[in-house]
Amino acid sequence: MLAALGVLEVVISPGSAQIALECGLALSGFAAIAVWAHRNRTALDQQDWCECAGAKVTMRVIPSRRSEPVRVEHADEHTLVEETLEEVAR
Numbered sequence: 060m061l062a063a064l065g066v067l068e069v070v071i072s073p074g075s076a077q078i079a080l081e082c083g084l085a086l087s088g089f090a091a092i093a094v095w096a097h098r099n100r101t102a103l104d105q106q107d108w109c110e111c112a113g114a115k116v117t118m119r120v121i122p123s124r125r126s127e128p129v130r131v132e133h134a135d136e137h138t139l140v141e142e143t144l145e146e147v148a149r
Contacts, residue, residue: 060084060085060091063084064081064084064085
């Protein structure tokens with residue numbers, strides 16, 4: 060962003076176009092910083108963690124209630140669909 064602002068100072072003659080481009084570059088730079096911080100908020104949060112953080116952090120795991128699909132070897136598709144539907148009905 061700073062390099063682009065410097066190029067604008069050298070290339071474009073002073074006037075309203077230069078001011079508009081500089082404001083646009085500055086605003087887009089701040090927007091880029093905000094997007095970067097939003098996407099990296101987890102990494103920024105973990106930056107201050109100590110080595111013992113893994114032992115102290117509690118994570119809740121919620122198991123899924125979905126059952127695994129029925130796997131039948133040497134069966135045609137019709138049999139597999141019927142057995143899966145029967146299991147879903149239970």
